[in-house]
Structure formats: C-alpha cells, structure tokens
Amino acid sequence: xxxxxxxxxxxxxxxxxxxxxxxxxxxxxxxxxxxxxxxxxxxxxxxxxxxxxxxxxxxxxxxxxxxxxxxxxxxxxxxxxxxxxxxxxxxxxxxxxxxxxxxxxxxxxxxxxxxxxxxxxxxxxxxxxxxxxxxxxxxxxxxxxxxxxxxxxxxxxxxxxxxxxxxxxxxxxxxxxxxxxxxxxxxxxxxxxxxxxxxxxxxxxxxxxxxxxxxxxxxxxxxxxxxxxxxxxx
Numbered sequence: 001x002x003x004x005x006x007x008x009x010x011x012x013x014x015x016x017x018x019x020x021x022x023x024x025x026x027x028x029x030x031x032x033x034x035x036x037x038x039x040x041x042x043x044x045x046x047x048x049x050x051x052x053x054x055x056x057x058x059x060x061x062x063x064x065x066x067x068x069x070x071x072x073x074x075x076x077x078x079x080x081x082x083x084x085x086x087x088x089x090x091x092x093x094x095x096x097x098x099x100x101x102x103x104x105x106x107x108x109x110x111x112x113x114x115x116x117x118x119x120x121x122x123x124x125x126x127x128x129x130x131x132x133x134x135x136x137x138x139x140x141x142x143x144x145x146x147x148x149x150x151x152x153x154x155x156x157x158x159x160x161x162x163x164x165x166x167x168x169x170x171x172x173x174x175x176x177x178x179x180x181x182x183x184x185x186x187x188x189x190x191x192x193x194x195x196x197x198x199x200x201x202x203x204x205x206x207x208x209x210x211x212x213x214x215x216x217x218x219x220x221x222x223x224x225x226x227x228x229x230x231x232x233x234x
Contacts, residue, residue, distance in 0.1 A: 003061040006054045010072060015041030026071070026109055033142065033178060034109050042072045051079035055087075059099065066106045074106055078116040085120050097124045101132070108143050110178055117147045122154030130163055137170045142178065145171060149182045156189045161197055164190055168201070172208050184216020191220060203234050 018041030028034040057080055065077035085096045100107075100120050107113055125133065136148035149171060152164040168183045191198040198217060202209060209217075218229050228234070 003057065003064060006050060006057065006061075006065075006076070007073075009050050009053075010040065010042065010070075010076070013040070013042045013046050017041065018043075022071075026111070033176075036069070037109055038070045040070060040072050047072055047076050048079055051076050051083055055080055055083040059095075063099075063103075066103045071109060071112070074112055075115065078107070078112060078120075082116060082119045085123070093124055097121060104136075104141065104144050104147065107147065110143075110146060110182075113143055113146045113150055117151040118153035121147065122151035125151070126154055126158060126160075133163060133167060134170070137167050142176055145174065145176075145179055146182050149179070149186050152186055153189060156186065156193065159193055161190045161194060165197070165201055168213075169205070172205060172210065172213070177212055180210040180212035181216055183210075184213035184219075187213065187217035188219055191217065199229075199234075202229060206232055206234075 019039050020041075022039035022041060023029075023037075026034045026037060026039065028037045028039070054076075062077050062080055065073045065080075068074055068077075081096050081100065085093055088096070097120060100116070107116065121132075133148045133151055136144040139145055139148075149164070149167050152167060155161070155163055164186050168187060171179050171183050174180070187198050187201065202214065202217060206214075214230070218226050221229060
C-alpha cells in the first residue's frame, strides 16, 4: 500500500467544520498544550478503517506520517503500528517499540498517547524490565510523562498494579491537568479490579493527590462514599 493512496483517503474525509471544533477541543492555540497541532476533522472510526486498510505500510512511510503536522496522520501512523505490533513476532515487536520511543516528540497530544501507549509500549513491557517508564515519568516532556502512566493500563488489565501506583506517586506533584487526569484514570481502572488498593492509596496520599486525579479515581464509588472521600472523611 502506498503513502500517496493513504493521503488521498485522508483528503476525502477532511471535514472543515469538525476541524474547527477539534482545534479548540485539543487546545491548539498559542500557549496551549496542543499549540500548532492541525486537525482535518476525521472521525476515529474512519481513521481506524484507514489504518486497517493500510496496515502493511512500510516503516519509512509510517515515519513520514509521524513527522506530519497533521494530527490525524500521526494518529493513523500509530494505529498502523498497533495493527502491525499485534501481528508480528518478538523481533518485530521490539522494532516497533524502538520506533515508538524514537518518536515520542511526535506523540504530542493526549489522543495520540492514549491510542498507543498501552497497546504498544505497555504490552511490550508486560514481561520485561520497566525502567523506561520511570525514565519517561521524570522527563521534562509532558507527553512522555503521560505515556509513562497510560502505558501501565496494559499491566492493570493483567491485575498487575505495582507500576501504576509507583508512577502515580512520581506524578502526584506534577502541575499539569492532563497528568492529573491520566493518573486518576489509571487509578480508576485499578479500582475496578481491586478497590481496596486504590482506597488505601488515596488515604496515604490524600494531602498531595491533585483534586482532578481524586475525582477521576473515585468516579465509580457509591455516591455517599464518593462524597466522603472528597471531604477526606474515611
């Protein structure tokens, strides 16, 4: 499958009205977290269809998509890598993970992190040393920090919570709302499998856990219990 064919498919699906909405939603204005990002207004479903159709795209062309200023092109590149990752052997998986880590500068909005980090990096690390996640967690780069915690979703699905909790602790003092949301989201996923672990974590860190993280983490609590936790009444 050729890159030019893929780009023609993208051009057909561009939606100027939806593009305006996405530009605001993903905070692409000056000084905002997504400054300079460009959206064409293509739906997630359409991007997944394109990724499946062009799942055999070669690495050089995938890199060109990752280097694009257009968010949907980078999204499709990551979806293609996810498709390829699922179908390849261990050597192929390592090659894809290496490419992924080489391109963290291009995985630079929360939608890009969330569709890829658990399925590529997280999945790869299930049975391996996870020190790379701790390196990403202390990075100066916002998106590398988000990758570090969202990647643990792959472990959580296997009832492995330790790295999620440790990385959450590292990120508790981060000031960015997108990190607060990601930490709270992962804690909520842990809670679905082991509520006591999350409740103990919240009690231990109640004085430092960001309010947004707390709200996300306790979202599924029974109403009265949720209100008590918001007040610190354990």
